[in-house]
Amino acid sequence: MTTKTSNVLQTLAELGVSGDAQVPPLFAELRAEFDRDAAAVNDEALWKEFRDAWLGRKSGVLAHITDNWLKPAPPELKRAVGQALNELRAHVEAVVEARRAAVEASAEREATARERVDLSLPGVRRPIGTHHLIQQTFQEIARIFLSLGYTVVEGPEIETPYYNFEALNIPEHHPARDTMDTFYLDLPAGAPPRLLRTHTSPMQIHVMESQQPPVRIIVPGRVYRRDNPDSTHAFAFHQIEGLAVDTDITFCDFKGTVEYFVSQFFGPQVKTRLRSSYFPFTEPSTEVDASCHVCGGSGCRVCKFSGWIELFGAGMVDPAVYGFVNYDAKQLSGFAFGMGVERFAMRKYGISDIQLFFQNDVRFLRQFP
Ligand code: DAH
Secondary structure: OOOOOHHHHOOHHHHOOOOHHHHHHHHHHHHHHHHHHHHHOOOHHHHHHHHHHHHOOOOOHHHHHHHHHHOOOOHHHHHHHHHHHHHHHHHHHHHHHHHHHHHHHHHHHHHHHHHOOOOOOOOOOOOOOOOOHHHHHHHHHHHHHHHOOOEEOOOOOEEOHHHHOHHHOOOOOOHHHHHOOOOEOOOOOOOOOOEEOOOOOHHHHHHHHHOOOOEEEEEEEEEEOOOOOOOOOOOEEEEEEEEEEEOOOOHHHHHHHHHHHHHHHHOOOOOEEEEEEEEOOEEEEEEEEEEOOOOOOOOOOOOOOOOEEEEEEEEEEOHHHHHHOOOOOOOOEEEEEEEEHHHHHHHHHOOOOOOHHHHOOHHHHOOOO
């Protein structure tokens, strides 16, 4: 910064100035130095130093000149020095102010550049949640049945043995009760027993008790069984129950509905096979198999090299069930089915461990946006 000519500390006499003519060159030299200083000012800190060096009341260059040149000047030089000093002061003040404005403007430009928002940059994506794969599978299955005129109903997870078993034609000591090891609620002695439903089928009874045919419903929901957790068992999982009852529903309607559903869910290339089975609440009962959607039936890991995948249980509603809900078994017929939602999702997406659905590891969940 400014290397103030040391002569500003000297008097005119000491500098050997004795005539008017010597004054302007002296000031011209100062002004040239000032202009060099001014040119170097490029930030606020430098500007303050610069201002104080030239305009500071006690030790600024102009103060020194006033004290050392003007005040002690002999009368014949006073006028010339005073005039030159005024001109220099006017110049210094104007330039100091101009530099202030320039420094401020460039600081502002820099700040603006630093803070500039680049609207062309890709935005920051906030991760948003997705529906759990079980929920997605529910919705996919429901969509197909809704398109066929079915309605979605839901029911209680706490049930009585009557709805969970009896009215579904599963009397006490029936072996079918053993396959659905049941959680009973721990209730005060003498209270009527309650259990966690082992399937969504009890809703068949609730719905038929409360409405007359035609019935066309699906029932999504959580069910509970005393199973030890492993890759295919969980103590809580999800089912979708289906029930269609009317005056003229035949086995063909049943088969057609099942085939339509399977082809909608797995794709038109997938074939359906009905395999005879047993459920107390259907007669005849079937297991619905689909040709393997992965290998097309030639055999692979997913279908365990059988070409077929077991999908769900179903059948024509057993007339005994109508007896429990006061439906006229002579006038009515229908079919029912019960699908495991986890199983569907596992088959469709090649998931080999049912526990993945319950662990809620986001690395798993994120794969199904
Ligand atoms: N409730 C049966 C189960 O949980 C599944 C089932 C099979 C439901 C056949 C039905 C059916 O409605 O007709 O294993």
